[in-house]
Amino acid sequence: MYKRVIKRLLSIIIAFCSLVVLSPFMFVIAAIIKMDSKGKAIFKQVRLGMHQKEFVVYKFRTMVENAYQIGGIDSYDGDSRITKVGAFLRKTSMDELPQLINILKGDMSIIGPRPILKEEFEPYKSNEYYLSRYNIRPGLFCTIDVDYRATASRELQFTMDADYVDNVSFKLDAIVFLKTFMTVAKRENVYKKKHNSYSK
Secondary structure (H helix, E strand, C coil): CHHHHHHHHHHHHHHHHHHHHHHHHHHHHHHHHHHHCCCCCEEEEEEECHHHCEEEEEEECCECCCHHHHHCCCCCCCCCCECHHHHHHHHHCHHHCCHHHHHHHCCCEEECCCCCCHHHHHHHCCCHHHHHHHHCCCEEECHHHHHCHHHCCHHHHHHHHHHHHHHCCHHHHHHHHHHHHHHHHHCCCCCCCCCCCCCC
């Protein structure tokens, strides 16, 4: 019952209430992004959702315009493509706030495996256990955020995602929700190590 109904209902309630409270703040962030660098305030990108269905994810733009064309999808600490405002947004995870809209649309949940690019999963698509990460909606927060954030390897990320899907419960979601805020508050593990293939 929790996995099928209650989880979705809680995600809608939390996302709606968060947007009501945070909307003025989000408009301010958008305005600052526009003033800080050229380009749109909202970054849109196609990611894989539940059952590997593609959807458009929303984020506050943290890099210069056409950043991926300049240097690829990976980013790192000190990356010159990251704007001054963007660096702060990434450290605080506030760049993810527009995904509250994705949650209301039904693309995402509050807790679940992070949505990734189709090509990022391509080398692992034959792994049945990893495929189970797509049995539920992707999330704004996930188990990987509790300790690793962007520093985990792709294999560790997918293993933790699959483990989460096998054990999803209200208790686990509550733990991930609360511990993620503690991790973000420390502003650690924002960027992956250069030898890893994991990117948020």
